[in-house]
Amino acid sequence: METDVGVSTSEEANGSAAKKKPTVVFVLGGPGSGKGTQCAYIVEHFGFTHFSAGDLLRGEIDSGSENGLMIKSMMNEGKIVPSEVTVKLLQKAMEESGNEKFLIDGFPRNDENRAAFAAVTGIEPAFVLFFDCPEEEMERRILNRNQGRDDDNIETIRKRFKVFLQSSLPVVQYYESIGKVHKIDAARPVEEVFESVKAVFTSINEKDD
Numbered sequence: 001m002e003t004d005v006g007v008s009t010s011e012e013a014n015g016s017a018a019k020k021k022p023t024v025v026f027v028l029g030g031p032g033s034g035k036g037t038q039c040a041y042i043v044e045h046f047g048f049t050h051f052s053a054g055d056l057l058r059g060e061i062d063s064g065s066e067n068g069l070m071i072k073s074m075m076n077e078g079k080i081v082p083s084e085v086t087v088k089l090l091q092k093a094m095e096e097s098g099n100e101k102f103l104i105d106g107f108p109r110n111d112e113n114r115a116a117f118a119a120v121t122g123i124e125p126a127f128v129l130f131f132d133c134p135e136e137e138m139e140r141r142i143l144n145r146n147q148g149r150d151d152d153n154i155e156t157i158r159k160r161f162k163v164f165l166q167s168s169l170p171v172v173q174y175y176e177s178i179g180k181v182h183k184i185d186a187a188r189p190v191e192e193v194f195e196s197v198k199a200v201f202t203s204i205n206e207k208d209d
């Protein structure tokens, strides 16, 4: 097991009673690119807590909350749920976790998500992992996933790809423009992808020492 990654700190220079802000890494990539799979490995090796925005939203549907029906119908159309809902779920999950290092998977999905998270939490990501994978490979993976997700059908998958290109890629491009993206070739076998991911976290660990 590797040591923890302490990638960002917002402690004030004078060190007076300043509260350290959590370290957040956004994990982005198209539907089926392998975000959840790689996050499980990162958790094991680097001590992060993993939150998938999609999983939190599915949990909200299952809990029978008042937003459940709206979330379900948006997800079945491959649409992005209003940021207010998703940011609240992420903030609550982080507060309750007891950890200070988070992988946030599948978020921000659009510029509204990005701005709302920054405004509500005051947190900017330490960096962004972007899993780059061709659409045909992502489609193949999703169709073989068998996790019983309502949105893993070809009609919704195509809608999700369209939303990814139109709304999510521009967010990756924004973070690229400010030098925060580590792009990973995600079309390779799981272990090979993780070697590249590990190199990113290890090099950040070393820089921090």
Ligand SMILES: Nc1ncnc2c1ncn2[C@@H]1O[C@H](COP(=O)(O)OP(=O)(O)OP(=O)(O)O)[C@@H](O)[C@H]1O
Pocket: 029, 030, 031, 032, 033, 034, 035, 036, 037, 038, 054, 106, 141, 142, 144, 145, 146, 186, 187, 188, 189, 190, 191, 193
């Ligand atoms: N590198 C890989 N090579 C082959 N299959 C993979 C690879 N990574 C993940 N998979 C498989 O592809 C499917 C999708 O992976 P995963 O659920 O991690 O993707 P995701 O990016 O989280 O997708 P989504 O955005 O839909 O939640 C899973 O069945 C997983 O086992």
Ligand SMILES: Nc1ccn([C@H]2C[C@H](O)[C@@H](COP(=O)(O)O)O2)c(=O)n1
Pocket: 031, 032, 052, 053, 054, 055, 057, 074, 075, 078, 079, 080, 081, 082, 086, 105, 106, 107, 108, 109, 113, 151, 160
């Ligand atoms: N920030 C987010 C993340 C996810 N959703 C919705 C829309 C997605 O199609 C669906 C599934 O997400 P995944 O598990 O594939 O990451 O959840 C959203 O509206 N906003």
Ligand SMILES: [Mg+2]
Pocket: 035, 036, 052, 054, 106
């Ligand atoms: Mg996922």
